[in-house]
Amino acid sequence: GAVVSQHPSRVICKSGTSVKIECRSLDFQATTMFWYRQFPKKSLMLMATSNEGSKATYEQGVEKDKFLINHASLTLSTLTVTSAHPEDSSFYICSARDRGREFFGPGTRLTVL
Amino acid sequence: QKEVEQNSGPLSVPEGAIASLNCTYSDRGSQSFFWYRQYSGKSPELIMSIYSNGDKEDGRFTAQLNKASQYVSLLIRDSQPSDSATYLCAMNRGNQFYFGTGTSLTVIP
Numbered sequence: 001g002a003v004v005s006q007h008p009s010r011v012i013c014k015s016g017t018s019v020k021i022e023c024r025s026l027d028f029q030a031t032t033m034f035w036y037r038q039f040p041k042k043s044l045m046l047m048a049t050s051n052e053g054s055k056a057t058y059e060q061g062v063e064k065d066k067f068l069i070n071h072a073s074l075t076l077s078t079l080t081v082t083s084a085h086p087e088d089s090s091f092y093i094c095s096a097r098d099r100g101r102e103f104f105g106p107g108t109r110l111t112v113l
Numbered sequence: 114q115k116e117v118e119q120n121s122g123p124l125s126v127p128e129g130a131i132a133s134l135n136c137t138y139s140d141r142g143s144q145s146f147f148w149y150r151q152y153s154g155k156s157p158e159l160i161m162s163i164y165s166n167g168d169k170e171d172g173r174f175t176a177q178l179n180k181a182s183q184y185v186s187l188l189i190r191d192s193q194p195s196d197s198a199t200y201l202c203a204m205n206r207g208n209q210f211y212f213g214t215g216t217s218l219t220v221i222p
Contacts, residue, residue, distance in 0.1 A: 001159055044157070044201070091154075093156045093157075100205065104149075105156060106156050
């Protein structure tokens with residue numbers, strides 16, 4: 001299957017700082033990537049759809065000014081959590097679709113102190 | 114009604130038994146169906162995809178799709194403790210993907 005990478009895999013930051021997470025499709029091009037958040041023992045929650053060369057589409061309840069998404073190339077999307085707070089601590093997972101199937105990155109565990 | 118419904122479990126089976134995971138969906142227009150496995154603390158991993166009615170086998174895994182009854186299931190034969198995970202079913206309709214909430218499976222040695 002297609003390979004999606006994420007970096008970093010784990011980040012710990014202080015409250016008020018911003019954190020950038022990168023998502024890359026390694027062996028295919030992805031005009032669209034997806035960002036999910038998952039709290040412990042909860043299901044995946046789609047946050048936003050990242051579109052190459054255009055604005056991201058955010059799900060209801062997700063603050064676009066807090067979760068900045070940039071999809072500057074066909075293989076890279078970034079999610080920046082701005083002014084992070086402890087309640088933003090979660091597992092952030094990106095995905096991309098290749099030939100009709102969705103493949104997930106390994107996830108980034110964010111801990112905000 | 115949710116697009117995709119799964120019993121959250123937990124489902125426990127003894128080692129060597131068959132684990133049966135089920136998923137129903139609401140839209141007959143759904144085109145493709147997928148099963149993902151998610152280990153604790155890890156991201157989901159695609160293990161099966163099925164597009165037409167009937168059974169699809171891959172090793173110890175068999176996906177079953179019944180579009181008339183709008184359900185898709187996953188059978189795991191000879192279950193192993195390493196199969197213990199949360200299994201997510203997903204369906205695709207056009208450009209939309211819909212995920213179930215997952216069924217937690219524990220295989221008891």
